[in-house]
Amino acid sequence: MNMPEDVSATPGYSALMARLQPLIDSGRLDNIVDLLSLVSDLIDLLDAATVEKLANVFEEVTASGWAAANTLRMTRAEIMTQGKPPSLYALLKLLNEEDTRKGVAVVLKTLNVIGRQL
Amino acid sequence: MLANQLARKLYPEILRGEVSILLLSDCPDHYYKPAFMYVAFNLYFKEELKRPERSLLRPEIGFQVEKVTRFDFAGQRLKTSSGKPFSYDFLVIATGCLPAPERIEGLQEAGDHFYQYDPARQLAQRLSTIEKGRIFISVSFPQTPNVPHQCGIAPVETTLMLDDYLRRRGVRDKVEIIYTYPTTAQLLRNCLFLQRPTGEILPAIFEQKDIHYQRGFTLSRVDPDAKIAYSAEDEAQPFDILMATPPIRAVDAVLECGVSQAQNDEGWLPTNHETLQVYGLENVYVIGDTVDLPVSKAGGSCHNQAPVIANNIAAEIRLGKPVSVYDGRVQAVAQMGLNAGMPLWYDYSRDVQPTPPTKIGGLLRNGFNRGLYWAVARGML
Numbered sequence A: 001m002n003m004p005e006d007v008s009a010t011p012g013y014s015a016l017m018a019r020l021q022p023l024i025d026s027g028r029l030d031n032i033v034d035l036l037s038l039v040s041d042l043i044d045l046l047d048a049a050t051v052e053k054l055a056n057v058f059e060e061v062t063a064s065g066w067a068a069a070n071t072l073r074m075t076r077a078e079i080m081t082q083g084k085p086p087s088l089y090a091l092l093k094l095l096n097e098e099d100t101r102k103g104v105a106v107v108l109k110t111l112n113v114i115g116r117q118l
Numbered sequence B: 001m002l003a004n005q006l007a008r009k010l011y012p013e014i015l016r017g018e019v020s021i022l023l024l025s026d027c028p029d030h031y032y033k034p035a036f037m038y039v040a041f042n043l044y045f046k047e048e049l050k051r052p053e054r055s056l057l058r059p060e061i062g063f064q065v066e067k068v069t070r071f072d073f074a075g076q077r078l079k080t081s082s083g084k085p086f087s088y089d090f091l092v093i094a095t096g097c098l099p100a101p102e103r104i105e106g107l108q109e110a111g112d113h114f115y116q117y118d119p120a121r122q123l124a125q126r127l128s129t130i131e132k133g134r135i136f137i138s139v140s141f142p143q144t145p146n147v148p149h150q151c152g153i154a155p156v157e158t159t160l161m162l163d164d165y166l167r168r169r170g171v172r173d174k175v176e177i178i179y180t181y182p183t184t185a186q187l188l189r190n191c192l193f194l195q196r197p198t199g200e201i202l203p204a205i206f207e208q209k210d211i212h213y214q215r216g217f218t219l220s221r222v223d224p225d226a227k228i229a230y231s232a233e234d235e236a237q238p239f240d241i242l243m244a245t246p247p248i249r250a251v252d253a254v255l256e257c258g259v260s261q262a263q264n265d266e267g268w269l270p271t272n273h274e275t276l277q278v279y280g281l282e283n284v285y286v287i288g289d290t291v292d293l294p295v296s297k298a299g300g301s302c303h304n305q306a307p308v309i310a311n312n313i314a315a316e317i318r319l320g321k322p323v324s325v326y327d328g329r330v331q332a333v334a335q336m337g338l339n340a341g342m343p344l345w346y347d348y349s350r351d352v353q354p355t356p357p358t359k360i361g362g363l364l365r366n367g368f369n370r371g372l373y374w375a376v377a378r379g380m381l
């Protein structure tokens, strides 16, 4: 490459060239340049509406994963603190708690919606 | 954000039943406030910018919709409008700030702003119908020395968005935009932005877009009938739309708690720059817009303050004293026009080093607004 002397003499340029030389020698720099153009194409293709859709999917996935992890963590912690397994009466009492009934409704409704999509 | 981080940090104590966390808010929903700016350009629906607060909190955290009306710091209690008292061992005040256009004569009647949903909708109505005339942009700073207005970059962001928006509508050549800045902007005088490096690049950006600009206009009075804005520097400027960054203040309960030393009854709490404790009070911290710190009243500040407070409360419980220090860091991606974005960061000792706005920056900002923010609020990022 013919570079003006003042550029090729800069420490930054020399350091960069030293890193790139093995890639140039083995012809692999082409892959890097191709990858850069692919990234650039993707950026060109992205528009506000696509970003909005991707962001919504991100939120849905992270929020569901977060809620599931929270549920497991809290349930496990509460069961573990009880020491021995709950009695049948304790289970029935639990079934009647407002939060349990809301949870059971979510599970049943989930099955219902799965069925609706079959 | 902070409650979630606290719940994670103090999880062993929560499991042992030694610690419980309760969040009180006067509103069942959590609003992503920066989106109000987009509402002004018809880019966001109200339904998209809020989530139920409960859905953003880990289940270990209690949540009650209660408006705090009085802080009893000596008794470590809060009074609420329902009459229910709440006691605490540690308290974090995160009640934000409110726009107060009524503090400038005539501004409430004749001015517009985008710092709340309803005013932003009204501004959207005006911006979407103006065919010709003059849009005058003014910025009011708190009178408390070295305290900024909410989200320092917002007036620049909205000025550039306005330019793009009017071009899209095909009326830009008939509408004059004039961006003004007050004589005193925190520690700077006669500038266009509250930090010098950014202020210095603004003239070139504005000139390229035919946006007029003026330093030294401190809005002091508005004549709603004549549609004239007057400045403390004795100047009069006519307008068709006055897009203002209005004065701000803390919420009533904070104003009335008697702890603030801020001027003009603005209510900012005296904040330890490093630990984020409130000076003069035991076991009380403050985060976000209610602080009297010199850094931007921005979500990007809360993001960096939250881990410091979570660590300090955990350390007070476990070691008897706070251990973490806030370095004033704020980060954000500024919306520079409708499509471009500029990532930025700064702290107590370093100003923002502006970089050229890019399309990638714009996509990143859009992605943050629409999705990433909610992961941040949940304490995941």
Ligand SMILES: Cc1cc2nc3c(=O)[nH]c(=O)nc-3n(C[C@H](O)[C@H](O)[C@H](O)COP(=O)(O)OP(=O)(O)OC[C@H]3O[C@@H](n4cnc5c(N)ncnc54)[C@H](O)[C@@H]3O)c2cc1C
Pocket (backbone or CB within 6 Å): B024, B025, B026, B027, B029, B030, B031, B032, B033, B034, B035, B036, B037, B066, B067, B068, B069, B094, B095, B096, B097, B114, B115, B116, B150, B151, B154, B251, B253, B287, B288, B289, B290, B297, B298, B299, B300, B301, B302, B331, B332, B333, B334
């Ligand atoms: C138009 C606009 C654009 C912005 N742009 C950006 C940006 O680009 N980047 C950025 O980082 N930041 C931006 N911000 C700033 C950011 O939104 C705020 O800094 C942030 O929301 C502050 O958080 P906070 O918790 O202090 O207050 P808030 O978010 O205002 O939350 C306060 C909470 O307290 C509750 N509350 C108030 N009073 C009481 C009471 N008496 N009792 C019980 N609850 C109460 C409220 O209901 C609310 O839920 C922008 C803000 C606006 C308005």
